[in-house]
Amino acid sequence: MSVFKAYDIRGTWPDQIDSDLARRIGRAYATFLGRGPIVVGRDMRASAPEIQGAFIDGVRDRGLDVIDAGLCSTPELYFAIGHLGAAGGVNVTASHNPAEYIGFKLCREEARPISADDGIRDIEALATAAEPPAAQAERGGLEQVDVLASYHDHVLRWADLSRPVRLASDAANGMAAHTFPGLLARLPRIEHHGLYYELDGSFPNHEANPLKKANLKDLIALVGETGAEVGAAFDGDADRCCFVDDRGRAVGNDIVTALVARDVLAGEPGAAIVYDLRSSWILPETILAAGGRPVRERVGHSFLKARMREYGAPFGGELSGHYYFRDNWFADNSEIILLSVLKLVTAADRPFSALLDELMPYHSTGEVNFRVEDKQAAIDRLRAHFADGRQDDLDGITIAFGEPGSSGWWWVNLRPSNTEPLLRMNLESDRREIMEQRAAEVIEVLGVEPE
Structure with a gap:
């Protein structure tokens, strides 16, 4: 399976991504971008320093200057690109994936993302060619910059607390453990109770994926123990946050x-x-x-x-x-x-x-995954089965019956995952029994049980 994905480059280390490929990717990215400087950060994984170093070498091989941001959350990397006026930036991270993974999140200027449709495929072609882009006669420069304090200044523009508040949070041993404590130090109105604020790319406590309910159980317990008003769970590179309310409920x-x-x-x-x-x-x-x-x-x-x-x-x-x-x-x-x-x-x-x-009057299945051999055939079966519904193809297929404000409405979206070999279903109705009935009907049409 290719390490060049829809939104990033990601694979296991060192069998899928090693220093040689990282250097090739660095040369390819520099060739694709065509100008510098480039900001490069990394997360806390054991492989990240080696892979970041090789990637930086590749960029410099092509004559572009590099700003090494060191340990860096993905939001901090985005900030650094914009704040420093860089031509682009890359964070060496595998986000919420397990410890053996490493990867690259790629950006242009102003933190504009590079995805498969507008750059990653070009970078893949350059990086995997028999002869990768050649080194330039004049090697690019290297500067080390710590933007964390400036990043904190930027984020604090959104701080507007009317009174003291009790917060519980779970950094999952990820990059929030690098960025969030410094913010808390400047927010004395927050009484903070934290879990897993030790940087550890082996993720010894649980996966750094807050979308999985199993990874929220420790935070939910902490909310109950401390009487926290809000619970917050971060993912591995700290670009996502999921919430738990004061009653210990995971919030959509x-x-x-x-x-x-x-x-x-x-x-x-x-x-x-x-x-x-x-x-x-x-x-x-x-x-x-x-x-x-x-x-x-x-x-x-x-x-x-x-x-x-x-x-x-x-x-x-x-x-x-x-x-x-x-x-x-x-x-x-x-x-x-x-x-x-x-x-x-x-x-x-x-x-x-x-x-x-007051914002939760409806009933949803949440996202349900199906492992299906022929994704398009499954989508076509659903399209034919509910042919009398309103249908659109913005992403997979969405089929709707009724309108908001009416009684008995429901809708379903079935789409292929951009990152995994799965079909993903989301279904909602204003009535629980309709949601459950229609979800069972969709499963029957697909002919496969959910994972």
Whole structure:
């Protein structure tokens, strides 16, 4: 399986990605970008220093200057690109993947992502050619820069706490353990109770993937033990944040998007808010009710960021826990969304759970995965079975029956994963029995049990 993915480059070390390939990728990226300087950071994995060093050597081989940001969360890397006016940047990370993985998240100027459709395939061709791009006569320079304090200054622009607040968080031994303590030191109104704030790329406590409920159990217990008003779980490279409320419930990221969108629109009436098509119908309803313009987009950070730039949208969110901010170079940032939520919780006369309850009137399956040999055939079967529904092909297939505000409506989206050999289903209705009945019907049409 190729290490060149839809949104990044990722594989196991050292069998799939070693120093030789990293250097080739560095040369290929530099050739593709064509100018410097390039900011390069890395996460806390055991393989990251070696792979970062080889990648930097490859970039410098092609004559481009490199700014070495050292240990760096992905949001910190995005910030560094914009703040330093760099031509591009790369974080050497495998995000939430297990310890044996390593990879590269690639950007152009202003933290614009490079994906398969607009660069990764070109970089792959250059890196895997029999003769990779040759070294230039004049080698690029190297400068080491620590942007963490400036990054903290930037993120603190979103800090607006009306009163003291008790927060529980889980860094999962990932890069939030590098960035978040410095923010907390400058936010004395936060009483913080933290888990797993030791940088450890072996992830000794649990996977650094907060979308999996099993990885939230320690945080949920901590919320209960401490009486925390908000719980926050970070992923490995700290670009995602998932929430637990004061009652110990895992919160849907689309519901958090709706909550924050309402506040954003209070300050910017009529603005566009971009969201991914898996989100609950409560999200566009909330955006409209707040006087905003809901903009539905296919799944994937490169698509949402591009659409936000097109509309000048101040905010956007994905079901995966990525939240995007116009004033952060349209990039995702876990700490900015956490401060945005804490702002709302401290300003409210009700607990976090009560703020969420009014945004959760509907019933959803959540994302359900199916391992299917022929993905397109499965999508076509669903299309034919529900031929009388409203259908669109923005991402896989979405089929809807009824309208919000009516009784008995439901919708389903079935799409191929961009990162794994799976079909992913999301289904929602205003009535639980319809949600359960239609989910069973979809499973029957697919002819395979969910994973």
